[in-house]
Amino acid sequence: MRYATREFRLASALVEAADTLTEDFDATRYLQRVSDHCVELLNARAAGVMLIDGGRSVSLAASSRHEQLGLDLLEAQHDGGPCLESYGSGRPVPPVSIRVAHAAARWPDFTERALRHDIVTTFAVPLRIRDQLLGALNVFVPTPPSRHVDAVPELEVAQALADAAALGLQNRRTCTRYRTLSGQLQEALSSRIRIEQAKGMLAERWGVSADQAFVALRQYARRHRLALDQVAGMVIEGAAVDAELRREIDEGPEGPAWSPGHQGV
Known part of the structure; x- marks a missing residue:
């Protein structure tokens, strides 16, 4: 029954992770919620997401439960840690004993910080969409790495959440890009x-051709260093000085000798 309950909660979390097309979407709050699901589903003390671009951290978000702890452990990974290792390889970092890693000088800054926070185990999974890597999800656990058969499913649960989050973020970026283009x-x-x-x-x-009117608009815009669209708006709203605009036709782009009948644009 415990597994059925967790499966139901995982399914709900995955559905929630897909909902990134809302008007009030906030990436940090979204990733915090994904981290919250990790904490709830994996009996962790904290969890966090590190978005990475070009091998460098560009954004951090941690679970609302023990948020400062999570952010502290993410920030401690500037010289190496589970997130950067998972991102670099594109593969999960299985549960690691913090004490063992510290003794082996693996991620020194991170493991020292984790020990101060009484974190016993950590693991990380990449945020990925096929071959595209966006970052990593890191889980911080207060108990030793499990030797039970459930250890692999724990990693798979985290990876499912990370994959859903990566897809949600990518969909949001694509939607935003198309909205901007539109x-x-x-x-x-x-x-x-x-x-x-x-x-x-x-x-x-003025009783002139459309081409002549366009030349007047363009010359006026250039002379006053305004956008052509802005000058057009001034004409429509009656804010442009008619005499100044007409002078552009009378003088023309080549000076007073330009003929009003000239059709060039």
């Missing part, structure tokens, strides 16, 4: 519409 395209389209509208207004008002 916004840029929409703004470009809106800008084009404003420019065309301003051209039409000036051409009709």
